[in-house]
Amino acid sequence: MTTVTLNGTRGSGPAPMTGQQQETLDNKIQKAAEQIAAEGKAGFYHHLEAYAMADVINLIDRKETEELYQQLKANIPVYGGNTTSYTIKTDNVTLVVDAGTGLRSEGAPASSEPIHIALTHTHRDHLDGFDIWGPIYFAPITIYGRRNNGKYLEETLHDLFSDDKWPVDPFTVNPNTKIKEIDDEGIIEIGDLKVEYKHSDKSFHPLHGITSYKITTPENAKIVIMTDIELNGKSDKELASLEAFAHDADMLLIDAQYTPEEYAMKKGQGHTTYDVAVEFARKAGVKNTILTHHDPTHDDFDIWKKEQLANQYLEKIGRPEDMTMACAYDGMRVDL
Numbered sequence: 325m326t327t328v329t330l331n332g333t334r335g336s337g338p339a340p341m342t343g344q345q346q347e348t349l350d351n352k353i354q355k356a357a358e359q360i361a362a363e364g365k366a367g368f369y370h371h372l373e374a375y376a377m378a379d380v381i382n383l384i385d386r387k388e389t390e391e392l393y394q395q396l397k398a399n400i401p402v403y404g405g406n407t408t409s410y411t412i413k414t415d416n417v418t419l420v421v422d423a424g425t426g427l428r429s430e431g432a433p434a435s436s437e438p439i440h441i442a443l444t445h446t447h448r449d450h451l452d453g454f455d456i457w458g459p460i461y462f463a464p465i466t467i468y469g470r471r472n473n474g475k476y477l478e479e480t481l482h483d484l485f486s487d488d489k490w491p492v493d494p495f496t497v498n499p500n501t502k503i504k505e506i507d508d509e510g511i512i513e514i515g516d517l518k519v520e521y522k523h524s525d526k527s528f529h530p531l532h533g534i535t536s537y538k539i540t541t542p543e544n545a546k547i548v549i550m551t552d553i554e555l556n557g558k559s560d561k562e563l564a565s566l567e568a569f570a571h572d573a574d575m576l577l578i579d580a581q582y583t584p585e586e587y588a589m590k591k592g593q594g595h596t597t598y599d600v601a602v603e604f605a606r607k608a609g610v611k612n613t614i615l616t617h618h619d620p621t622h623d624d625f626d627i628w629k630k631e632q633l634a635n636q637y638l639e640k641i642g643r644p645e646d647m648t649m650a651c652a653y654d655g656m657r658v659d660l
């Protein structure tokens with residue numbers, strides 16, 4: 325079995341929950357649990373559904389309420405604030421795409437097989453997890469990524485840890501790190517995963533463009549990762565090769581950082597609106613679409629709302645029978 329875990333799903337910068345937000349959330353969960361217990365209901369899965377139910381509170385049996393509260397608290401998918409990092413794990417290999425702060429939840433390699441890390445690009449929100457991730461200092465790690473306008477990937481990675489920025493350079497102290505440059509397009513076999521990659525130019529993401537990945541699992545499932553990509557305003561011709569790349573994916577992780585209203589102010593910053601992401605996924609015939617790279621200014625409610633609006637939009641343009649759509653959250657896990 326192959327498992328995909330989304331360790332970090334924020335874009336542009338981390339967005340940790342403040343103490344006040346946590347308190348508000350705790351209160352809302354408490355109220356929702358009381359409400360559910362009062363109505364004898366169970367099984368809703370999202371704390372934001374609970375928000376809607378929490379208007380009228382009927383206090384009931386304390387013990388039952390407390391049990392439900394604990395249960396809810398353990399299961400609420402708060403979206404989280406870590407930046408981009410996804411893990412694809414098969415029985416014999418671990419491939420991580422991007423090294424944002426979500427990387428810190430990835431453990432050390434369990435065998436002598438290295439952890440493979442493929443980079444979409446070298447913006448900070450996709451690299452900031454390296455310094456806070458223990459295994460980078462000792463474990464066997466192989467990193468893949470593209471050279472930026474003549475600057476070697478190795479140089480970019482060392483720059484992150486120059487002595488004015490960080491006390492130790494893991495790429496110098498760890499003799500088990502390998503850095504492998506990839507071209508604009510190609511295929512690499514990593515363990516039992518087939519990894520195809522495709523570069524889109526700077527009109528899709530400033531200033532060096534972006535690499536998208538298509539990973540085929542041993543079960544023949546296709547996972548496509550297209551983050552930090554601006555699909556808005558592109559012609560059918562420009563989108564055709566990307567649609568072909570994502571065609572029939574079982575799972576597409578796609579940038580949907582903005583609402584159409586926000587995009588008016590963010591044009592050219594290299595990110596897509598949820599409606600354009602929905603159109604793209606539908607046209608490419610994707611089964612399970614996960615919207616990701618959430619804006620750091622968005623709170624849980626904004627992201628939840630984006631998920632509702634994306635689904636409404638998909639209904640409007642015609643949802644294929646087997647197509648699902650959800651917003652990514654830190655810790656989300658999909659078995660393929």
Ligand SMILES: [Zn+2]
Nearest residue numbers: 335336449552
């Ligand atoms: Zn980013």
Ligand SMILES: [Zn+2]
Nearest residue numbers: 445447529552
């Ligand atoms: Zn970026």
